[in-house]
Amino acid sequence: MSDAYTLLRGGRVCDPAGPAAGGDLQAPRRDLYLKDGRIAAPPPDDARIDAVIELDGRVVMAGAIDIHSHIGGGKVNLARLLLPEEHRQHGSAPDGLRRSGSGLFTPSSFVTGYRYAEMGYTAAFEPAMLPSNARHTHLELGDVPIIDKGCYAVLGNDDFLLERLAAGATQSEVNDYVAWILHATQAVGVKVVNPGGISAFKFNQRRLELDEAHPHYGITPRRILTTLATALSDLGVPHPLHVHCNNLGIPGNESVTRDTIAALDGLPAHLTHLQFHSYGTEGDRRFSSAAAEIAEAVNRSPNISVDVGQIVFGQTITASADIMSQFRNSGLASPRKWVCTDIECDGGCGLVPFRYRDKAFVNALQWAIGLELFLLIEDPWRVYLTTDHPNGGPFTSYPHLIRLLMDRSFRNEQLARINPAVAAHSRLGSIEREYTLEEIAIMTRAGPARVLGLRDRGHLRPGAVADVVVYDDLPDREAMFAAPAWVFKNGRPVARNGRLTPNGEGTGWGDTIVVRPEFDPAIERRLKPWFEDHQTVRLGNFRIADGEILDRGRGGLSIVPTLTASDPCF
Amino acid sequence: MSVLSLRLKGPLPGRIDASPLLPQRLAGLNLREIAALPLRFGRGHVAAGELFDLSGSPGDTVELEGDGRLDFVGAGLDGGTIRVAGPVGHRAATGMSGGFLMVEGSTGLAAGAAMRGGVLTVGGDAGDGLGGALPGERAGMTGGRILVQGSCGDRVGERMRRGLIAVGGDAGAYAALHMNAGSLLIGGRPGATTGHGMRNGTILFRGEIDPLPGFADCGLNQLPFLSLLDRHLSGLDGVPPACRGLTGRARRWLGDRGFGGRGELLACP
Ligand SMILES: [Zn+2]
Numbered sequence: 080m081s082d083a084y085t086l087l088r089g090g091r092v093c094d095p096a097g098p099a100a101g102g103d104l105q106a107p108r109r110d111l112y113l114k115d116g117r118i119a120a121p122p123p124d125d126a127r128i129d130a131v132i133e134l135d136g137r138v139v140m141a142g143a144i145d146i147h148s149h150i151g152g153g154k155v156n157l158a159r160l161l162l163p164e165e166h167r168q169h170g171s172a173p174d175g176l177r178r179s180g181s182g183l184f185t186p187s188s189f190v191t192g193y194r195y196a197e198m199g200y201t202a203a204f205e206p207a208m209l210p211s212n213a214r215h216t217h218l219e220l221g222d223v224p225i226i227d228k229g230c231y232a233v234l235g236n237d238d239f240l241l242e243r244l245a246a247g248a249t250q251s252e253v254n255d256y257v258a259w260i261l262h263a264t265q266a267v268g269v270k271v272v273n274p275g276g277i278s279a280f281k282f283n284q285r286r287l288e289l290d291e292a293h294p295h296y297g298i299t300p301r302r303i304l305t306t307l308a309t310a311l312s313d314l315g316v317p318h319p320l321h322v323h324c325n326n327l328g329i330p331g332n333e334s335v336t337r338d339t340i341a342a343l344d345g346l347p348a349h350l351t352h353l354q355f356h357s358y359g360t361e362g363d364r365r366f367s368s369a370a371a372e373i374a375e376a377v378n379r380s381p382n383i384s385v386d387v388g389q390i391v392f393g394q395t396i397t398a399s400a401d402i403m404s405q406f407r408n409s410g411l412a413s414p415r416k417w418v419c420t421d422i423e424c425d426g427g428c429g430l431v432p433f434r435y436r437d438k439a440f441v442n443a444l445q446w447a448i449g450l451e452l453f454l455l456i457e458d459p460w461r462v463y464l465t466t467d468h469p470n471g472g473p474f475t476s477y478p479h480l481i482r483l484l485m486d487r488s489f490r491n492e493q494l495a496r497i498n499p500a501v502a503a504h505s506r507l508g509s510i511e512r513e514y515t516l517e518e519i520a521i522m523t524r525a526g527p528a529r530v531l532g533l534r535d536r537g538h539l540r541p542g543a544v545a546d547v548v549v550y551d552d553l554p555d556r557e558a559m560f561a562a563p564a565w566v567f568k569n570g571r572p573v574a575r576n577g578r579l580t581p582n583g584e585g586t587g588w589g590d591t592i593v594v595r596p597e598f599d600p601a602i603e604r605r606l607k608p609w610f611e612d613h614q615t616v617r618l619g620n621f622r623i624a625d626g627e628i629l630d631r632g633r634g635g636l637s638i639v640p641t642l643t644a645s646d647p648c649f
Numbered sequence: 650m651s652v653l654s655l656r657l658k659g660p661l662p663g664r665i666d667a668s669p670l671l672p673q674r675l676a677g678l679n680l681r682e683i684a685a686l687p688l689r690f691g692r693g694h695v696a697a698g699e700l701f702d703l704s705g706s707p708g709d710t711v712e713l714e715g716d717g718r719l720d721f722v723g724a725g726l727d728g729g730t731i732r733v734a735g736p737v738g739h740r741a742a743t744g745m746s747g748g749f750l751m752v753e754g755s756t757g758l759a760a761g762a763a764m765r766g767g768v769l770t771v772g773g774d775a776g777d778g779l780g781g782a783l784p785g786e787r788a789g790m791t792g793g794r795i796l797v798q799g800s801c802g803d804r805v806g807e808r809m810r811r812g813l814i815a816v817g818g819d820a821g822a823y824a825a826l827h828m829n830a831g832s833l834l835i836g837g838r839p840g841a842t843t844g845h846g847m848r849n850g851t852i853l854f855r856g857e858i859d860p861l862p863g864f865a866d867c868g869l870n871q872l873p874f875l876s877l878l879d880r881h882l883s884g885l886d887g888v889p890p891a892c893r894g895l896t897g898r899a900r901r902w903l904g905d906r907g908f909g910g911r912g913e914l915l916a917c918p
Contacts, residue, residue, distance in 0.1 A: 148772070160785075161785065162785060163784045163785035164783070164785050164786060168785070415787065416785075416787065
């Protein structure tokens, strides 16, 4: 502990979740004080100020938060194994302080942390942690430096839940199971991937509609979806159910996406990589944009938040627990190699390398659909910037995407370059909206923080974690967001002008963010025999202890408070 | 013709990445600049001049004193000649597309892997993965020529698409694993499971062999193509003698049938 302050003087603070009118860049410049890794209230006159950094009207925001990015765990590791050529081509040398690494769209753990920090991102959430892979995922994320991280446990295709639902389990039993999983796997949320579909795939089903019964358990995706969404709501977990809808990538899937929103019937939920779920079947090619219809449904449903999963042209790899869709797409693999596998009957895993081509009609339209969603969903508090890294492209393309959203003429220039049929089939060219800096600050910081229940991140009020990013206000928004002038993590300057700082401050470790709702431990009486009979480890060994994350002081834990009845619901 | 020669000053401090020492890359530099060239060494770099005494003049030929800890010698070579007195380490001639790499001694792992053109000659033995595929790649060697006087390790010619590999001595296991096309000549004894997963291409042996069950015996043949091949080999430098003297007579198998393959194994007396 130190009693000295760092003063960031004279910045234009863009803090939509901050004090009144905090997002107004015309407002007078505001000084920010950092102390002990937190934002501090303006100190008394005799306080000791150790360092003063003159910001000269530069734009100041909280650290950015990536709500959905596949950066660790079994799936990512298999992706790295499948494409060693990526790692041969993209090396990253050590610099005395920082470790070496490799990769572009499946960067190695250390490189992941460095690249995020250089871009002003100070937290990223791994969205697809299978409970049986949880230990591996946390070990790997433990090697992601600088940034905070958290994981969503994947449920909804696990045989325990499906069997219990088929046997008529009560909602409160499911609630206990969900809470137990959150504790045992050190997760901050729950994701459901193609509810029931991954399991159905193993029973030779190749597509599953919302009200289609699972071939073995006889329960429907609708039932799984609503039961899990209710469980999280009952438990007071701030991040609502993170939903990867059924029939990803299939033309015409917009109907199942809209049905899913309707089925949730007011229950809070987050629909992820919405772009992949907004396809219609109109036109000669039976593939069209349904972004307008989906955006309309989202606009009408204040219980729903989304991230887009924008695609970026170029080589990447798609990595998903949705084995049903990955198997279907395996013929499109480029280069021609792919993996689909079961993981301990908990779920599945499919990896299909892919090259998005701007001259290919389907890819170009996917690009346009993503942008349409961003621009047609009106409330920036409920739509977040993602590429579903690496599925739509690497997270390093965020600055480019921000420019596409903020700069209409740049967007239309890009639109003119891609397959010309898209401009004719898409309304993108006619959309005039340009995101403001404040809206960008909402969709990349304040919004994700709110939907994750992070009370001391995503804003710059006194008491917040001192994750602060300072940008030069450049007309080229891509250049501006790619290389922030300053990035502070926990009050330490970790990056300067887009490069990690050349001293020991540009290192260090973030927290693992978890949630711990109350539950009835009697659920273990049912789980214990299940583990004995069906799992590869016993229940006691399955549970991840705090010490494994803390790792003798190298890692940290940050517990998100659960919501109580008096909290404003999402 | 100008020759640049690099003589080791003493024992190497560890494994060195020698890939920058390509004739065409050095041709534009003077000796001082070459001496300052950083070579990858562990987590850092070491200047070429700290390891080597330099003499001669940079041009189309580099003469190098070899060491088993010099890796990536001639990797990415696309023209000119590198002559090595002694052995080299791993990944020599990886991804080479032209020119000559002549190693008097032996080579380590994956020599000539993913080679696209040019000629690699090895006076001693070659390690595993000779003329093979880099990890994860769907294609191995796609062109060029590899001539080895001694024996080679496992998985020679893995996923080969084109080109010629001739090994004077014995070959290890899984020779021509998943071969797609091209020619592999083995002068000595083949190892276990030769030709496993082969789709196309030719593996030529001297003497008797006992192929995998996935290969169908097509009996004794008189193949005029073999005499043409022998004549072609006679015009090349460095072909191991054990691979020469083909008369045209050969016992022939086709496979690997387990993979729908139509590659051929030829046992030539
Ligand atoms: Zn995802």
